[in-house]
Amino acid sequence: MPAALIAIDQGTTSTRAIAFDAALWPLATAQRELRQIFPRPGWVEHDPEEIWQAVVATVRAVMTEGHLSAKDIAGIGITNQRETTVLWDRATGKPIHNAIVWQDRRTAEFCDALKRDGHEPMVAAKTGLILDPYFSASKIAWLLDNVAGARASAEAGRLAFGTIDCFLLWRLTGGKVHATDASNAARTLLLDIGSGAWDDSLCRLFGVPPSLLPQVRDCAGEFGETTPDLFGGPIRILGMAGDQQAATVGQGCFKPGMMKSTYGTGCFALLNTGTERVVSRNRLLTTVAYQLDGKRTYALEGAIFIAGAAVQWLRDGLKIIAKSSEVGALAARADPAEQVYLVPAFVGLGAPYWDPQARAAIFGLTRNSGGPEIARAALDAVGYQTRDLLEAMRADWPQAAGADTVLRVDGGMTASDPCMQFLADILASPVDRPVVMETTALGAAYLAGRQAGLCPDLDGFAAQWRLDRRFEPRMDSTVRERKYAGWKDAVRRTLTAQ
Numbered sequence: 001m002p003a004a005l006i007a008i009d010q011g012t013t014s015t016r017a018i019a020f021d022a023a024l025w026p027l028a029t030a031q032r033e034l035r036q037i038f039p040r041p042g043w044v045e046h047d048p049e050e051i052w053q054a055v056v057a058t059v060r061a062v063m064t065e066g067h068l069s070a071k072d073i074a075g076i077g078i079t080n081q082r083e084t085t086v087l088w089d090r091a092t093g094k095p096i097h098n099a100i101v102w103q104d105r106r107t108a109e110f111c112d113a114l115k116r117d118g119h120e121p122m123v124a125a126k127t128g129l130i131l132d133p134y135f136s137a138s139k140i141a142w143l144l145d146n147v148a149g150a151r152a153s154a155e156a157g158r159l160a161f162g163t164i165d166c167f168l169l170w171r172l173t174g175g176k177v178h179a180t181d182a183s184n185a186a187r188t189l190l191l192d193i194g195s196g197a198w199d200d201s202l203c204r205l206f207g208v209p210p211s212l213l214p215q216v217r218d219c220a221g222e223f224g225e226t227t228p229d230l231f232g233g234p235i236r237i238l239g240m241a242g243d244q245q246a247a248t249v250g251q252g253c254f255k256p257g258m259m260k261s262t263y264g265t266g267c268f269a270l271l272n273t274g275t276e277r278v279v280s281r282n283r284l285l286t287t288v289a290y291q292l293d294g295k296r297t298y299a300l301e302g303a304i305f306i307a308g309a310a311v312q313w314l315r316d317g318l319k320i321i322a323k324s325s326e327v328g329a330l331a332a333r334a335d336p337a338e339q340v341y342l343v344p345a346f347v348g349l350g351a352p353y354w355d356p357q358a359r360a361a362i363f364g365l366t367r368n369s370g371g372p373e374i375a376r377a378a379l380d381a382v383g384y385q386t387r388d389l390l391e392a393m394r395a396d397w398p399q400a401a402g403a404d405t406v407l408r409v410d411g412g413m414t415a416s417d418p419c420m421q422f423l424a425d426i427l428a429s430p431v432d433r434p435v436v437m438e439t440t441a442l443g444a445a446y447l448a449g450r451q452a453g454l455c456p457d458l459d460g461f462a463a464q465w466r467l468d469r470r471f472e473p474r475m476d477s478t479v480r481e482r483k484y485a486g487w488k489d490a491v492r493r494t495l496t497a498q
Helices: 048-065 107-114 118-129 136-146 151-156 164-172 201-205 243-250 310-316 325-333 372-395 419-428 439-453 458-462 477-494
Strands: 004-010 015-023 027-032 074-082 087-091 159-163 179-180 215-217 237-242 258-262 267-274 285-292 295-304 341-343 360-364 408-411 430-436 467-473
Touching: 004 164, 004 285, 004 325, 015 048, 015 267, 015 439, 027 048, 027 310, 027 477, 048 164, 048 201, 074 164, 074 243, 074 439, 087 136, 087 151, 087 164, 107 118, 107 136, 118 201, 118 267, 136 201, 151 419, 151 467, 159 164, 164 179, 164 237, 201 237, 237 439, 243 258, 243 285, 243 295, 258 439, 267 285, 267 372, 295 372, 295 467, 310 325, 310 372, 325 372, 325 419, 341 372, 341 477, 360 477, 372 419, 372 477, 408 419, 419 430, 419 467
Parallel strands: 004 074, 074 237, 179 215, 258 408, 408 430
Antiparallel strands: 004 015, 015 027, 087 159, 258 267, 267 295, 285 295, 341 360, 430 467
């Protein structure tokens, strides 16, 4: 019986494949950095063909490194950067334009017009989301209206839409399967998250022909097989979830009240609310955490657009570090007397502010400020933004308001002990880092393994979660509140919608 699983983890800045054994321990990993395309300020694109080539190359690499043949692999799980939008020709499989990335803000005016016309309450009631360029629907509309002939082709049924998971599934199956899962579909502004179906009134609002849309499926199920030429034989595709929902699964956050936060390019915190669709009064999102056996589990989500990407800016923009790994050492040299704040609104501010026109700013600079203080401010901004989200979640859902709330964390930035200690300090809550840090890929692999019959049920998988380190808050409460008040003042000065 096949005893290995492969997770395809297609993220915003890189594409990875990880092979796992039946016990869900990593066997081999391969990764390729993904080129970022910035046609104009606030616009962000990816080349779908580059993504596709990296997926094939990384899967082949882990098969080689792990000495795996197609027959050894029980299934593939796919997890992906969410909301990023691709339209392609059904006949050729070729994208009609670069993918428009979730960070892209080109449709801000379009979304603002819909808000002014009073559509947001209806949209929020059905989708759990707000009208913002972050989500897929306005990106689809832009492509249809700005790529020559696209709308006519879409109306004629010649084009297909997908987020990255869907595009990869189409390619992996040789165009046989046009499907997505509920967690990705819930991020489009086109899905009624109560019924789990595409909504005709939302399609009309955004001018999206329903013929573009994929079938919506559970996060674990039969998604088809890869074409034999890709990996030396067919491999079943059995799991699919957006990256933040996959991390929620990978962290074993299956009980209402459990919370995880992933620190990658951005930061995304999800709070499991079970079968209850909590309506946020504090500008958070209500989303599908996962759907299994036709049953949806919901979550409150806070989305921060810039976390690790601020470290990339220090490296590539300011050039005060040569490698991202140097940021901790630089920040450690900061003068503790300096109170510098970086509000990383490079592509606007996400939850709970939702100001797409805001732009990054640094406050509190003195003649003594330099690279170390700016580096410290970039790392601290992750903690401050997470507290913004946790405060909103506690206000929205009393079950999350207990002082014993524990945050499970994952993502590249969590490897930094000082960064995680500051997070615990500013939240005044424990922060738990797991032994297996690649929880996004782990979640995708588990979904595939569950469908294949290799892995245990949710409770059994959750029982396997292992703690690497717990960070307990140590900061004096007076210092904590003074620092956080300074952050709130810096954000207030950055917002365009005063």
